[in-house]
Amino acid sequence: MSRVAGGDADALGELYDHYGRVVFGLIYRMLGSPESAEEVAQNAFHSVWRQANAYRPERGSVRTWLLAIARNAAIDWRRSKGNRVGRETVIDETLMLVDERRVEDTVITNLRAQRVRAAVASLPPEQREVLSLAFWSGLSQTEIASRTGAPLGTVKSRVRLGMARLREWLGDDEVQR
Amino acid sequence: MTRHPIDNLAALAIGALDADEARAVRAHVAGCQSCGAELRALEEAAFAVVATAERDVPDGLRSKIVERARREGVPRQAPSSPLFDLFRRPAPLAIPVALALLLLVSLAAYAGARRDADRYASALAGIAGARVVALAPTGEVAGVRGSLVIPATGAAPYLILDLPAAPSGKTWEAWVLRALESPLAAGITNERGVTTLVLTAPLASGDGVAVTLEPSGGVDRVTGNPVLAGKT
Numbered sequence: 001m002s003r004v005a006g007g008d009a010d011a012l013g014e015l016y017d018h019y020g021r022v023v024f025g026l027i028y029r030m031l032g033s034p035e036s037a038e039e040v041a042q043n044a045f046h047s048v049w050r051q052a053n054a055y056r057p058e059r060g061s062v063r064t065w066l067l068a069i070a071r072n073a074a075i076d077w078r079r080s081k082g083n084r085v086g087r088e089t090v091i092d093e094t095l096m097l098v099d100e101r102r103v104e105d106t107v108i109t110n111l112r113a114q115r116v117r118a119a120v121a122s123l124p125p126e127q128r129e130v131l132s133l134a135f136w137s138g139l140s141q142t143e144i145a146s147r148t149g150a151p152l153g154t155v156k157s158r159v160r161l162g163m164a165r166l167r168e169w170l171g172d173d174e175v176q177r
Numbered sequence: 178m179t180r181h182p183i184d185n186l187a188a189l190a191i192g193a194l195d196a197d198e199a200r201a202v203r204a205h206v207a208g209c210q211s212c213g214a215e216l217r218a219l220e221e222a223a224f225a226v227v228a229t230a231e232r233d234v235p236d237g238l239r240s241k242i243v244e245r246a247r248r249e250g251v252p253r254q255a256p257s258s259p260l261f262d263l264f265r266r267p268a269p270l271a272i273p274v275a276l277a278l279l280l281l282v283s284l285a286a287y288a289g290a291r292r293d294a295d296r297y298a299s300a301l302a303g304i305a306g307a308r309v310v311a312l313a314p315t316g317e318v319a320g321v322r323g324s325l326v327i328p329a330t331g332a333a334p335y336l337i338l339d340l341p342a343a344p345s346g347k348t349w350e351a352w353v354l355r356a357l358e359s360p361l362a363a364g365i366t367n368e369r370g371v372t373t374l375v376l377t378a379p380l381a382s383g384d385g386v387a388v389t390l391e392p393s394g395g396v397d398r399v400t401g402n403p404v405l406a407g408k409t
Contacts (some may be wrong), residue, residue, distance in 0.1 A: 009246040016239050024238070025230035038235045045242040049249070050359055059203065064220050067227060071192055076355065079381060113229040120226060134193040135226055141193045156184060163187035167222040 001062055005052035012049055019063055020045075023070045029136050030074040044073040075138040119169040127162030130155055181205070181212055190219035296371040297322055297339040306330065312386065312407035323405040325386050335375040336386070338405075342369040343390060350395045353378040354385035354406075365395040384409050 003011035016023075023044060028037035047069050055065055120128060133139045133147065141159060145152040182202045188194045189202050206212045301309060304326055312323040322339040336351055343349055348367050351374055352360035361378035363386070380386070385408045389401035 007250060009243050012246050013239060013243040016242055020234050020239065021231045022224075022228050024234045025232040026227050028232060029230040034235065038238055041234075041238060042241055042245070046245055047358065049246045058207070060220065061217075063224060067224070068192055076358075080379075112225075113231070116225045116229050120229075131191070131226075134188075134191045135223075136230075139193070140195050141188055142195055144193070156188065159191070159193060160184055160187045163190065163219055163222060166226065167219055170222045170225050171218070 001052055001055050001057075004049065005055070009049075012045065015048065015062075015066070016045060019066055022063075023066065026067060026070055027074045030071070030138055031078065036077065040073050040077045041070070043077075044070040047073060071138055078138070116170065119166055122169075123162050123165060126150075127158045127165070130158040131162045131166075134159065181209065183212070183215070186212060186216050187219050190216055190223045297337065300337050300371055300373075310386075310407050310409060312336070312388070312405040314405055315403050317402050318390070318404040321388070321404050323388060323407075325407055325409065327380070327409065333375050334380045335373055336388070337371070337373055338366070338368075338388065339371045340366075340369060340388075343367055346393050347390045348393050348395055349374075350389055350391040350399075350401075351376060352387045352389065352399055352403075353380050354387055355381070355383075360387065360399045362395060362397055362399075365391070367393075380409060382409055 001015075004015060020041070024037055024041045027040045027044065028034060031037050031040065044066075048066060051069075055062070059065075120131070123131070129148065130141075130144050130150075133144045134141075139147060141155050142152060144150075145155045148155070150158075182205055185194055185198060185202045186206075189199055189206075194202065206216050301324055306329045308327040308329070310325040310327070312325060314321050318341065320339075320341055324337045325334060326337060327334045338349070340349055348365045350365045351363040353363045353376065354360050363376040363378035363380075364374050366372055366374045376386070385406060387399075387403035387406040389399055389403050391399070391401050
């Protein structure tokens with residue numbers, strides 16, 4: 001990141017080599033359109049380029065920072081295009097997580113991803129729903145409460161319990177690998 | 178904060194906390210090893226989930242990104258004002274509520290006391306059917322005042338400003354501030370005293386607005402420190 005902050009465009013390219021597939025995949029999943037995802041991914045890396053000197057390692061990893069930028073870029077793009085696109089995406093993505101058989105073949109199918117998806121699929125539906133809305137629709141807990149009609153406290157507890165279970169399962173998975 | 182925000186760490190890890198909560202939790206985590214370790218573990222799990230969406234990238238995307246960066250050259254440091262720092266962070270952030278409240282109280286008191294004689298206060302008092310947001314003077318330039326007016330009709334938002342004469346070779350320039358993006362140039366004025374400036378950049382809920390002194394004619398990328406700033 002220090003090379004990027006210093007104006008080394010090749011270092012930005014290396015960052016892209018490392019995280020480009022995840023960034024593009026996240027944005028694609030959030031927006032549902034390859035053309036939009038390409039445009040927004042480009043904008044996200046451009047934001048990284050311009051804000052590299054604002055990155056603080058003590059606040060978190062590069063990938064967490066990068067994914068936050070990508071996520072916010074997708075949210076901003078969706079807002080700029082109106083809510084209609086967002087609502088359609090929410091419905092689609094919620095269904096995709098509820099029914100694993102609908103996961104597209106083009107989504108990465110390596111063993112690790114399958115294990116993670118299996119862990120997500122094993123969550124209670126109400127926890128899966130709030131996590132899906134957070135991950136793939138970029139909604140905050142408050143927005144999820146408003147969207148689903150569930151009390152905010154309930155949403156918070158579902159997020160907390162769902163992530164705790166994923167952390168536990170995926171932590172075990174790490175040990176087994 | 179002495180109480181560990183355990184309940185909010187998962188939401189922070191997946192970006193689902195509202196901005197104010199996220200800021201408070203981050204402030205705690207910065208000084209708490211156990212919460213920091215917990216957050217990192219949750220971020221690992223969150224990354225694992227996000228990584229399931231990983232997919233092949235379009236041909237040429239890498240070169241577009243790298244070439245664009247090359248064209249722009251070395252990223253410039255944004256002004257050192259903490260107001261700009263707020264909008265450079267990944268998560269959407271707001272100007273502290275206390276500051277906003279202080280501004281509103283100050284503005285209300287000011288307008289009430291000088292309504293008859295003060296053109297600025299009169300201009301504000303004449304606004305109907307619009308949301309008015311007071312802009313905070315940063316102390317960079319003395320005697321500046323400003324408010325953002327967002328008409329309920331959907332018409333373009335505008336600023337009511339009370340400014341001293343810009344120094345020779347300089348102009349006042351308005352900016353729209355958005356998290357993760359560079360400030361958007363939103364119009365210039367060379368007027369002295371009370372004036373109206375319609376924002377030429379789109380303004381969305383949660384965006385910030387600032388006014389800086391820039392070279393005559395205005396610039397596309399901000400160079401000066403904000404003299405006024407506020408948030409929608």
